[in-house]
Structure formats: structure tokens, C-alpha cells
Amino acid sequence: MTHTIEKIKTQRIKVSEKLVYVLETKKLNIYYDDFRAISEVNMKIERNKVTAIIGPSGCGKSTLLRSFNRMNELVQGSRISGEVLFHGQNLYAPDVDPVEVRHRIGMVFQKPNPFPKSIYENIAWGARVHGFKGNMDELVEYSLRQAALWEEVKDILDHSGLALSGGQQQRLCIARALAVQPEVILMDEPASALDPISTLHIEDLIRELSNHYTILIVTHNMQQAARVSDFTAFFNMNGDRSGYLVEYDNTNQLFTMPKNKLTEDYITGRFG
Amino acid sequence: MNGPSIQKPEIEFTDNIRDRNRYGRLWVYIFRFSTIIGIIALATLLFNIINQSSGYVVYEAKGDPAALTLDGVPIEEQTKDQLMRVLSSHLSKGAYSKLDRTKPFAERSRNDVYDLVVERIVKYEVVDSWLLWDSLTRKDEITAAVEEEYPEALLRFDVWINSDFLRRPQSSNPVIAGVRTAVLGSLWTIGITILFAFPLGVMAAIYLTEYAGDSWANRIIQTNINNLAGVPSIIYGILGLAIFVRALEPLTSGTLFGVTDPTSANGRTILSAGLTLGLLVLPLIIINAQEAIRAVPNSLRHAGYGLGATKWQTVWSHVLPNAIPGILTGTILAISRAIGETAPLVVIGASTVIYFDPEGPFSKFTTLPIQIYQWTSRPQDEFRFLAAAAILVLLALLLTLNAVAVLLRNRYSRRY
Numbered sequence: 142m143t144h145t146i147e148k149i150k151t152q153r154i155k156v157s158e159k160l161v162y163v164l165e166t167k168k169l170n171i172y173y174d175d176f177r178a179i180s181e182v183n184m185k186i187e188r189n190k191v192t193a194i195i196g197p198s199g200c201g202k203s204t205l206l207r208s209f210n211r212m213n214e215l216v217q218g219s220r221i222s223g224e225v226l227f228h229g230q231n232l233y234a235p236d237v238d239p240v241e242v243r244h245r246i247g248m249v250f251q252k253p254n255p256f257p258k259s260i261y262e263n264i265a266w267g268a269r270v271h272g273f274k275g276n277m278d279e280l281v282e283y284s285l286r287q288a289a290l291w292e293e294v295k296d297i298l299d300h301s302g303l304a305l306s307g308g309q310q311q312r313l314c315i316a317r318a319l320a321v322q323p324e325v326i327l328m329d330e331p332a333s334a335l336d337p338i339s340t341l342h343i344e345d346l347i348r349e350l351s352n353h354y355t356i357l358i359v360t361h362n363m364q365q366a367a368r369v370s371d372f373t374a375f376f377n378m379n380g381d382r383s384g385y386l387v388e389y390d391n392t393n394q395l396f397t398m399p400k401n402k403l404t405e406d407y408i409t410g411r412f413g
Numbered sequence: 414m415n416g417p418s419i420q421k422p423e424i425e426f427t428d429n430i431r432d433r434n435r436y437g438r439l440w441v442y443i444f445r446f447s448t449i450i451g452i453i454a455l456a457t458l459l460f461n462i463i464n465q466s467s468g469y470v471v472y473e474a475k476g477d478p479a480a481l482t483l484d485g486v487p488i489e490e491q492t493k494d495q496l497m498r499v500l501s502s503h504l505s506k507g508a509y510s511k512l513d514r515t516k517p518f519a520e521r522s523r524n525d526v527y528d529l530v531v532e533r534i535v536k537y538e539v540v541d542s543w544l545l546w547d548s549l550t551r552k553d554e555i556t557a558a559v560e561e562e563y564p565e566a567l568l569r570f571d572v573w574i575n576s577d578f579l580r581r582p583q584s585s586n587p588v589i590a591g592v593r594t595a596v597l598g599s600l601w602t603i604g605i606t607i608l609f610a611f612p613l614g615v616m617a618a619i620y621l622t623e624y625a626g627d628s629w630a631n632r633i634i635q636t637n638i639n640n641l642a643g644v645p646s647i648i649y650g651i652l653g654l655a656i657f658v659r660a661l662e663p664l665t666s667g668t669l670f671g672v673t674d675p676t677s678a679n680g681r682t683i684l685s686a687g688l689t690l691g692l693l694v695l696p697l698i699i700i701n702a703q704e705a706i707r708a709v710p711n712s713l714r715h716a717g718y719g720l721g722a723t724k725w726q727t728v729w730s731h732v733l734p735n736a737i738p739g740i741l742t743g744t745i746l747a748i749s750r751a752i753g754e755t756a757p758l759v760v761i762g763a764s765t766v767i768y769f770d771p772e773g774p775f776s777k778f779t780t781l782p783i784q785i786y787q788w789t790s791r792p793q794d795e796f797r798f799l800a801a802a803a804i805l806v807l808l809a810l811l812l813t814l815n816a817v818a819v820l821l822r823n824r825y826s827r828r829y
């Protein structure tokens with residue numbers, strides 16, 4: 142186990158200096174039992190950039206996102222073929238521990254899901270789980286500041302995380318994910334349950350965080366993708382409802398001069 | 414796909430609001446009727462028990478209490494020493510020293526000695542008794558009849574369930590018989606049941622819900638547990654007899670631990686009873702705990718895994734704390750069932766008549782339901798009154814447990 146962790150760590154240090162790509166999929170197929178939800182995806186995710194994943198409902202965006210930190214394994218009957226490389230190391234190699242993967246690649250869910258514990262404990266728990274030995278108060282404050290939530294909650298750290306508003310809860314979940322010091326953060330429609338103001342808050346936050354983290358975000362909101370992301374991947378479904386990568390480019394390029402007719406139809410709302 | 418080209422079909426509704434409302438009201442009447450039947454049944458039960466648990470009783474003394482007055486003090490007011498003198502002067506030397514041998518007088522309280530005097534010398538006996546309802550409605554009639562028929566006797570309004578009843582051990586004389594032996598037996602037995610079944614049940618539930626995959630073997634286990642919950646309790650008694658009383662006798666009788674209690678009854682001990690009831694409630698506890706664990710939303714588990722926590726860390730910190738109110742309520746309900754069980758304990762050989770308190774897991778025992786069963790099968794009316802009183806004690810015990818369950822649920826209930 143420790144062997145694996147060491148391997149990933151040393152490779153990160155060695156490789157991240159050379160390579161700009163943190164994650165890479167090679168001929169990735171994802172199945173639910175016999176149904177292929179994602180087919181033959183090859184894409185590279187650039188370090189410290191925001192990559193947006195867009196596409197029609199059911200094309201497999203969430204499925205693909207979950208495969209980056211092996212959360213899809215929690216679904217009965219799901220399996221993959223192909224490779225997901227993290228700093229060149231296949232995350233699905235037999236000697237890789239999914240627990241370590243999820244430590245390095247954090248996740249923020251569509252529906253805010255703070256623990257039914259205090260705000261402080263929401264942040265501290267993850268760190269404690271990984272054997273954090275430093276000053277917990279400092280870490281909690283730092284993480285909450287990173288998530289732009291500190292000013293709002295600094296006096297109520299002992300209140301339940303559930304007593305916050307939806308937008309605050311989502312920022313709490315982001316702070317919670319940051320506290321375990323991941324390298325990559327996966328976000329599945331993080332603002333879809335929020336009002337426009339809270340959404341803008343989250344978007345600003347994502348831009349800010351991209352200075353230090355690699356972020357993958359799934360969104361249905363075209364403007365949001367255009368506003369927050371550096372790169373955008375457009376997915377579509379083929380005849381047997383299997384999702385595939387249509388076009389992947391820098392966001393500006395994709396939204397102004399899409400190369401594919403399908404992409405153009407989708408972003409202009411003439412899709413379907 | 415759904416362009417303007419689709420043709421609207423002919424759509425017509427019948428005007429039936431009146432019928433639908435009438436139909437709905439009919440069902441409400443049926444529901445109300447069922448509820449009322451239930452309430453009547455419950456009220457009858459309670460009335461019946463309470464009716465038997467107090468009322469007028471006529472006592473006649475075999476000996477003459479007035480003759481026992483010592484130094485001008487009637488026995489009701491005598492000290493322990495005076496009572497002991499009365500006892501030694503009225504009992505044979507052999508009988509007196511036998512009493513001292515079963516429990517030295519130095520260890521007996523004044524009230525114990527007083528009870529002995531009443532039991533051995535005064536010898537009150539019940540000659541007649543009435544139910545509560547009759548005692549209240551026909552008071553004058555009863556007093557007149559008693560004065561005529563038993564001029565010497567003592568007529569008293571007795572509440573059979575009183576502090577003496579709770580304090581005293583079992584006895585063959587209904588006047589001084591109490592329920593302490595049985596209550597202690599029940600508490601000991603249930604204690605062992607909880608110690609055995611709660612941890613095992615919860616751990617099995619955690620394994621089955623969180624760890625066991627969806628293989629056919631696990632599905633068979635799950636189905637079997639569900640079926641076991643419905644197996645008649647007497648079958649658990651037969652199982653307990655074979656396993657705990659017979660096969661594991663050295664363990665359950667305590668000889669393995671060097672316990673050589675002369676009064677212990679081979680494997681028919683509290684330990685065997687507790688373990689048998691433990692087997693009985695184990696499937697119930699597992700099912701209830703599984704239910705509670707499943708009710709914890711998956712989003713919490715995903716939050717834990719998403720932070721890189723192991724399965725065990727997630728289960729321990731998030732799933733269990735959120736499931737614990739449900740687990741506790743389920744356990745308490747299962748335990749309530751165990752407290753009322755009679756059949757399996759009869760099968761493994763509970764003693765129906767014992768006069769000494771259980772002293773540990775290796776003692777002979779009786780429990781409340783068995784005591785009640787034994788008293789109701791006696792011919793004398795008085796024992797039936799005692800049984801009614803014991804039923805009230807049992808009900809009180811059950812109500813307390815249920816109240817604890819409700820309290821726990823309210824105290825720890827969470828929202829997500």
C-alpha cells in the first residue's frame with residue numbers, strides 16, 4: 142500500500158515539473174453492466190487550468206468525471222476499459238489504492254452534502270482521516286478562506302454545517318475538499334442547485350482556485366463554461382446512447398469557432 | 414419529435430366528484446371502526462388487569478396476634494430484638510435454627526423478621542376476596558357480609574401491587590408473596606441478552622449492509638435472517654435447550670469457571686436463558702439495524718469516500734452516528750419482545766418456583782412472564798390477583814423501555 146503511495150508521490154514530483162498534463166485518458170470506455178456509457182475517450186487535462194465538460198443530458202459527463210477518482214467503483218456493475226493516467230501512472234492499475242487516488246483527486250458533488258456536524262468538524266474530519274499532525278485551527282481557517290467562506294462563518298464554527306444556506310454549504314464542501322490538499326478537484330454541476338448570486342460566488346472561487354489546482358467541472362450552463370473554463374470538452378451520444386468526445390479545445394476557440402457542426406448546434410441552442 | 418403536428422385525441426371526463434367523495438368517506442368510516450375495535454380491546458385488557466390488582470380482602474389469623482404482645486407492645490411496633498424473642502418462643506428450636514442457617518438473623522432486617530413472625534406464627538390467611546369493581550360498587554354489602562360470616566376476621570382494602578409486592582421474594586403464601594425474584598431474574602436475563610445480541614447484531618448488520626456484496630450467497634443469508642425473525646419462539650427454546658443447556662453445559666452451568674453453586678441447576682441457568690433470548694432477538698436486531706443503516710443517505714458516504722477516507726472511517730464517523738438512533742430504537746423494541754417471552758424459557762427449564770434471588774449468570778432463575786404463568790395456574794383467587802399485579806409490573810417495565818426508545822429517537826434524530 143505505502144509502496145503505491147510513494148510511487149504516485151515521487152512520480153508527481155518528477156513528472157509535474159516536466160509535463161503540463163496532470164490527467165490523461167487513453168481509449169477509456171466506461172460500462173454499467175453491458176451498457177457502454179462512455180466510449181473511446183482520449184483526452185489530456187492540463188495542470189492548473191479549468192476544464193469544462195459539456196454535453197446533453199445522459200451523455201455520460203458525470204460518469205466520466207467519477208472515473209477520474211474511481212468514485213464510479215461505488216456503483217454496482219460499473220467497470221472500465223482503457224487507462225486513466227495521473228502523472229503517467231494508471232489509476233486503475235491493480236496496485237493502486239482508490240483511497241489514495243481520492244485523496245489526491247478530490248470531488249465536489251452536485252447537491253451540497255456537508256456532514257451533519259459542526260462547520261469546523263466538516264473541515265477537520267478529512268484532514269484527521271489522513272493523519273494530519275499540524276495546527277488544525279490554522280488549517281480550518283486557511284481552507285475556509287480559500288473557499289471564500291471564512292468571513293461568513295468565522296463566528297459560528299461550532300454551528301451545524303447544515304444550518305448554512307445552499308451556496309454556503311457548497312463552499313463548505315469545497316473548503317472540505319481543499320483541506321485534504323488534493324491536486325485535482327472534480328466538480329459535478331457544483332452550482333446547479335444554487336441561485337444566480339451564489340453561482341457567481343462559486344464561479345469566482347473556481348477561477349481563483351485554478352491558480353493552485355487543476356479543476357474539472359461538469360456544467361449545463363454554457364455561459365458558465367465560457368466564463369470559468371480554459372478548456373472545454375463537448376460530449377454527445379451516438380446511436381446506442383453511448384457518450385463520446387466530439388470536440389475538445391481551448392474554450393475561446395470552441396465557443397467562437399467550433400470545428401464540428403454538432404458543437405456549433407449545441408452551443409447555439411439548435412441542438413436535437 | 415413533439416412538434417405542432419400531433420393530433421389532439423377526443424378527451425372526455427365523467428362527472429363523478431360526488432361518488433368519489435362518498436367512496437372516500439366510506440373508507441374513513443371503516444378505518445375509524447377498526448381503530449375503535451382496537452381501543453376497546455386494549456381498554457378491556459387494562460380494565461381486567463386493574464380490576465384484579467386491588468380490592469377487599471378478608472384475612473383470618475391462625476394464631477392470635479394479640480397474644481404475641483410483648484412488654485405491652487403489639488407486634489406491629491416491636492423492635493427486631495423483641496420480634497426475634499417472639500419468634501424463638503413460638504417456634505421449635507430446630508425450626509428457629511434452620512431459619513438462622515438459611516440466612517443469619519444478623520443479616521435480616523427488622524421488616525424481614527416481622528414478615529417471618531406473620532408468616533410462621535400469626536399465619537394470616539386469605540378467606541375471601543373481591544375484585545376492584547365489586548369492592549367499589551358493593552362496599553356496604555361486602556362489609557355486612559364479612560361481619561356476619563367472619564366476625565373475627567380482618568377486612569382490608571388491598572392494593573396487590575405495592576412496595577411490599579416489589580420488595581418481597583416469591584412465596585407459597587399469597588399474603589407475603591412478592592415479585593422481586595422474578596423481576597431480578599428478568600433483569601439479569603435481559604442484561605445477558607443485550608450483551609450478547611446487541612454487539613453481534615449491529616456488527617452483522619454493518620457487515621451485511623456496508624461490506625457484503627450482492628452475491629447469491631449473501632442474498633441467501635439475508636433471506637434466512639428475514640425468515641428467522643418469523644420463526645416461532647418455542648423453536649428457539651428447543652435450540653437453546655440443545656445448545657446452551659446440554660452441549661455447552663460446562664460453560665452455562667459455570668463449572669468451567671469453577672462455580673460450584675449447590676443451588677445451580679446444571680445448564681438451566683440465567684446465562685442459558687439470556688443466550689437463548691439473544692438468539693431469538695438477534696435477527697430482529699440485525700434487520701432493524703440494517704434498516705437504520707440503509708436510511709443513512711448515500712451522499713454522506715460519497716462525501717466521506719470523496720475525501721479519501723477508507724470505508725471503515727466513513728462507516729464509523731458518518732454512517733454509524735447517523736444510524737444509531739434507529740439502531741437503538743430497533744434494539745429496544747426487540748428487547749421488549751424478549752422480556753415478554755415465556756415459551757422458550759419454559760422449554761430450557763426455567764424454575765417456576767424459587768424463593769431466592771438470582772446471584773449471577775449461573776443461578777437458577779425465574780422471570781416475570783413465567784411467574785405470571787405460574788400464578789395464574791394456581792387454584793386460589795389470590796394468586797390470580799398477584800398475577801394481575803405482576804402483569805402491571807411487566808407492563809410498566811415495557812412502557813419504560815418504549816419511553817426510552819422514544820426519548821433516544823427524539824434526542825438523536827438528525828436531518829441531513
Ligand SMILES: Nc1ncnc2c1ncn2[C@@H]1O[C@H](COP(=O)(O)OP(=O)(O)OP(=O)(O)O)[C@@H](O)[C@H]1O
Nearest residue numbers: 173178196197198199200201202203204205216382
Ligand atoms: N448508476 C448507474 N447505473 C446504470 N446506469 C447508469 C448509472 N448512472 C448513469 N447511468 C447511465 O449512464 C448514462 C450516463 O449517465 P450520466 O449520469 O453520466 O449522464 P450525465 O451526462 O451526467 O447526465 P446529466 O447531464 O443529466 O447529469 C445514462 O444513460 C445513464 O442512464
Ligand SMILES: [Mg+2]
Nearest residue numbers: 202203204329
Ligand atoms: Mg450528471
